[in-house]
Amino acid sequence: MNDYSVFCVSDHTGVTVEAVAKSILAQFPRLECSLITLPFIDSPDKATSAAARIASTSRALIFSSLTDPGLRVPFRNAGLSLFDIFELISPAVGASLGEAAIPSGGRTHGMAHNYEARMDAVNFSLNLDDGLNPGRLDQADLVLVGVSRVGKTPSALYLALQYGLRVANYPLTPDDLSHTALPGVLLGHLPRLRALTLSPERLAAIRQARYPDSRYASLEQCREELIAAESLYRRHDLPVLDTTRMSVEEIAARLRSLSSG
């Protein structure tokens, strides 16, 4: 099948419509396509020039999230068809609720809520990154533990940015791993600890990319650290997540459901 250019047109950031387009396109595996996002198309002028740009592309698909139906008109006038999230979903919801959707052009949609709580959470997670400021662990919603390069920091930051959770992370060093119990500073916070682990092969590959041919990055060292860490997790009955084949979004969502379980 020939290549398509897939445009994601939004009156806001385009993050949501881009995620929807990727999900839907995964169901058409024969399609080869490149994705172009056109955010902040929030006036008739911008819609008209976006439509002109897309119309000059030979094989185009358009996904859109345009709250104002009027902004979809220039695309259709240019002979383009678009799959608009609001147009395709809102009528079904309205029928179920027994009232019509009110296009809310000016209203922010998407994930823009709780800005300050989320920024506070990011700052908290940075301040308690990598074992810093352990005296503030009692203020954390979650404390991620694991060996070096297991993915604690990105997971903590994603949980903070996406969900507004205050997430500390604490590294288990080879010294910590030589003991039979977790470091004393963590013992007062056991219910909030979440352990991350990985396959030794994956951990070695991640460490190799940073410190090639080091003892630190050797498969043997990675295996020893992970075995010792997992024994500590069992000792304290911590919830453990094996992140070997997971994206950061998936790690965060799983940690969050562990936490509410």
Add this chain to the structure above:
Amino acid sequence: MNDYSVFCVSDHTGVTVEAVAKSILAQFPRLECSLITLPFIDSPDKATSAAARIASTSRALIFSSLTDPGLRVPFRNAGLSLFDIFELISPAVGASLGEAAIPSGGRTHGMAHNYEARMDAVNFSLNLDDGLNPGRLDQADLVLVGVSRVGKTPSALYLALQYGLRVANYPLTPDDLSHTALPGVLLGHLPRLRALTLSPERLAAIRQARYPDSRYASLEQCREELIAAESLYRRHDLPVLDTTRMSVEEIAARLRSLSSG
């Protein structure tokens, strides 16, 4: 209108369907609702117990992203109606392409791509946070500049996590602001600089939350710093983003479009 419980049911993280639900619900402003996300509903057993849980709720709406149509059956068998992203959008896309969607139960959908590039970008952004390691600025995709607490760090991290961009950030201190040109270390990177600014009132409120009643957090000090900073931005003709009323998603999307413009 009475309260509804809105459930977002996904066979993966639920991030996408949650964003879609929030967008759609914004078009029904009279609706009072609470949002509950049920992620990783990826087997008939999990779908059946999720359906039982939801059926016990008095007024429920369900948004879903369930790639396997079979997983939607337990909900409908329980008399529940659900608005499924795939069900509502894929047929229109398939008709346009002239082929049917193939439900891809096992395939990851959503924003799970380029995991390693994104993690590298997060590490880069942390290593070049707040003016650290200026010798590596030439490796950055973007360099955010601005006064203290203007939102540089969360914006840089979000750009890294969401888009895989390597984003440094550099604080303009009162000392920097007393000069008529940007710090020398930035001058070799002007095309990649992006300036952030805020209203003085908003900046003062953010600083007050952290250091109440300090000179640093006073409206006068904030105003002086912002005026001096904006004069430097004009001097070097930097693209400037006023983030006063923006979410971190919006800041990131706007910085990204500035960068490609």
